[in-house]
Amino acid sequence: MSSIDHPFLADPRKKLLIDGQWVDAQSGRSFESRNPATGALLATIAEGDAADIDRAVAAARRAFESGPWPRFTPAERQAVLLRLADLLEARGESFARLDTLDMGAPIRRTRGAIGLLTGVLRYFAGLARAIEGSTPQPSMPDMFVATVKEPVGVCGAVIPWNGPLWASVLKVGPVLATGCTLVLKPAEDASLSPLMFGELCLEAGVPPGVINIVPGFGGTAGAALAAHLDVDKMSFTGSDATGRKIVQASAGNLKRLSLELGGKSPHIIFADADIAAAAPAAAIAAFGNSGQVCSAGTRLFVERAIAEEFAAEVARAAAAMRIGNGIEEDTDLGPLVSARQLARVVGYLDSAREEGAAAVCGGKQLTGDPWDAGFFVPPTVLTDVGDDMKVVREEVFGPVLSVLPFDTMEEVIGRANATPFGLGAGVWTREIGKAHAMGKALRAGSVWVNCYNTLDPAVPAGGYKASGYGREYGPNHLEEHLQTKSLWIRTA
Ligand code: NAI
């Protein structure tokens, strides 16, 4: 173990953040964090379980009911969020490097996210002062009615490893804006930046117990949080399989849920599209973050006349992507996050080959020196694939793209929507009518025309169908952290 060139790792023993204190797990247990590009040990992290979750939820409850936090005015909550954004901006490079070390994403990607994330905090800082109810007018002469917005209470959040800082900011922002409190359980594969963000919250003046961070495993800490009877709302980002468990676990107290789950997003290229722009965009949509993106455009539907040429263009764009250790400035694609994720992705590549798919590029794990030290899979473009193959139906979460030719608009709409998921969808065309028709027909929370995966703090993103419940970003995200109370006052 060493200080691996990062100030947060100078002390490589990391603790839980509960009630404003850094504490060991009650069990005394810990687990390791390693760099997926090199295998290097980065830190040992206190391993929270049900007992620690209990302690953290109790702290969050106290902070919600009786600490200084309930007395913060909207202006004071706004000030905290603005300080947090300033601190994040000032330490952006340090956060970017930590995420790159911990989960492998290229430094240009983790650095590039900081602007959006400070924007998210500032957006919620604005919304903190724009929370308002209404005065509906009932058909009764002697009644005054006001709807009052109140914080939903103690929130729980379980986040994945594919954007650890990103997910932390998205969970913390609306909690602070509305006056809720939070117990956050990071992913076991990427807990470091969530912990460092916890430190930042304290520095920004968030009172003790408002933001608690409890790393640990999903089946223990995560499950305990999801089932906890004193948690009012749970927010989860991750796989649909775990999402289903969160739904079941919510039944005990019928807590409110927000779920941001996976996808198998269609990316549709019409023959009239600007091919020179669409091809590299299709490669980035599928291969960015080595495919470990919930809205990755992994089903590439291409109008038949240009399908072969377009697949070759995408493969060229893929071949130009530099694979390597994410900490190097020129790396485009880093490793997969873990041995487990590598095994999953290789399993999908094997199943594609067995079902008759051909790889235009990639197709196999990279081996030899220096690849063996980490978990590297090159961008893979598959042709000769059918809509019912496993690799085309299921979320791979690796750099694997399937090219699916189509003939008519009606046909591609049907095929694009024939999935249990509905997170994102992309369309490339120069025809305005086609753009509108597709925008209307595609059943997904975000439809991107002549762009892909664009995000903004003010624009809602989330899933139709099995991609989840609710929206993040935008006013909807705030609303999910609020209760509406109807106050009836007889006036005579
Ligand atoms: P996962 O959904 O199991 O893990 C995400 C988070 O859930 C982690 O913090 C984990 O500790 C927690 N968790 C696991 N089991 C839990 C339980 N029973 N109760 C409460 N929390 C629990 O995903 P995993 O295993 O890391 O990856 C497997 C696959 O999931 C990936 O290959 C990918 O297809 C998908 N995935 C999708 C993501 C997305 O954003 N759409 C993010 C991460 C994974």
Ligand code: MG
């Ligand atoms: Mg790691």
